[in-house]
Amino acid sequence: MTEPVTNPDNETGADLSDRLTLTSVGQTYGSGDDQVVALSPMDLTIDPGEFVCLVGPSGCGKTTLLQIIAGFLEPTEGTVMIGGRHIRGPAPERGVVFQAPTLYPWLSVQHNVEFGLKARGMPKAERAQKATEMLETVGLGGFGSRRPYELSGGMQQRAQIARVLVNDPRVILMDEPYGALDPLTRERLQVELLNLWRRERKTIIFVTHSVEEAVFLSTRVLVMCARPGRVTIDRRIELPGDSPDGVRSPDVIATPELQNIKVELAEAIYNAHS
Ligand SMILES: Nc1ncnc2c1ncn2[C@@H]1O[C@H](COP(=O)(O)OP(=O)(O)O)[C@@H](O)[C@H]1O
Ligand SMILES: [Mg+2]
Numbered sequence: 001m002t003e004p005v006t007n008p009d010n011e012t013g014a015d016l017s018d019r020l021t022l023t024s025v026g027q028t029y030g031s032g033d034d035q036v037v038a039l040s041p042m043d044l045t046i047d048p049g050e051f052v053c054l055v056g057p058s059g060c061g062k063t064t065l066l067q068i069i070a071g072f073l074e075p076t077e078g079t080v081m082i083g084g085r086h087i088r089g090p091a092p093e094r095g096v097v098f099q100a101p102t103l104y105p106w107l108s109v110q111h112n113v114e115f116g117l118k119a120r121g122m123p124k125a126e127r128a129q130k131a132t133e134m135l136e137t138v139g140l141g142g143f144g145s146r147r148p149y150e151l152s153g154g155m156q157q158r159a160q161i162a163r164v165l166v167n168d169p170r171v172i173l174m175d176e177p178y179g180a181l182d183p184l185t186r187e188r189l190q191v192e193l194l195n196l197w198r199r200e201r202k203t204i205i206f207v208t209h210s211v212e213e214a215v216f217l218s219t220r221v222l223v224m225c226a227r228p229g230r231v232t233i234d235r236r237i238e239l240p241g242d243s244p245d246g247v248r249s250p251d252v253i254a255t256p257e258l259q260n261i262k263v264e265l266a267e268a269i270y271n272a273h274s
Contacts, residue, residue: 039228042231153180154185
């Protein structure tokens with residue numbers, strides 16, 4: 001067992017009925033000589049309203065951990081709970097945004113966003129209104145009738161985020177969502193995501209390769225290492241100008257405070273591999 005990674009204080013002051021608790025969660029793929037310990041058994045607690053970034057090299061188990069929380073993958077060991085309930089499969093309360101947009105190409109953007117609401121039996125007029133509002137929120141007002149292929153990569157990512165948010169999830173899981181975007185679009189979407197997180201007070205778990213992106217976005221960074229996959233650092237992030245209602249500006253990226261944390265984490269990742 002690795003050291004427990006927990007958040008003993010409920011610093012967000014949020015409703016703990018949505019607390020995410022992983023107890024001795026481990027994942028082993030394959031068997032015999034092909035066996036891979038993707039996640040060594042770990043404990044992890046994430047409170048409502050936290051913005052947690054997972055960073056680490058390829059193969060350290062980031063996607064595996066996200067898939068377990070999403071309910072796509074049942075871990076080979078341990079239990080995952082949200083509030084007092086076991087996670088036993090995917091649910092709209094846990095929305096997932098992937099790196100490659102997974103919009104349905106044969107549906108309009110509007111119908112992509114309505115999809116989950118329709119599946120849950122929401123009446124047509126109501127779901128149309130909700131989807132329209134959500135497209136406005138993510139800056140895609142007026143694009144509802146387009147097909148996904150008519151949108152740029154950044155707009156497709158916004159549409160994916162709208163499709164997840166419209167279900168009003170408690171937890172948003174994002175797996176390298178901005179990895180394929182150009183730097184300007186990426187920065188714009190980072191700031192939009194921070195705005196949204198401040199406004200909606202969701203829990204966000206965000207996987208990225210970029211230590212800088214992780215520090216800029218999050219209230220907490222978990223650094224992971226491979227062979228076996230595990231969390232090696234659990235670091236709270238506080239940056240100049242942070243306030244409960246404020247949104248970080250990209251200007252904070254140049255501050256010594258952010259850069260020092262970035263160096264600290266990057267060195268830890270490097271040392272773990274040398
Ligand atoms: N379905 C699978 N079957 C076998 N091995 C897998 C599977 N998914 C992931 N792995 C292995 O588990 C480890 C962790 O993978 P992953 O969670 O995708 O890491 P990351 O997202 O950090 O790159 C890697 O060694 C990967 O090859
Ligand atoms: Mg991955």
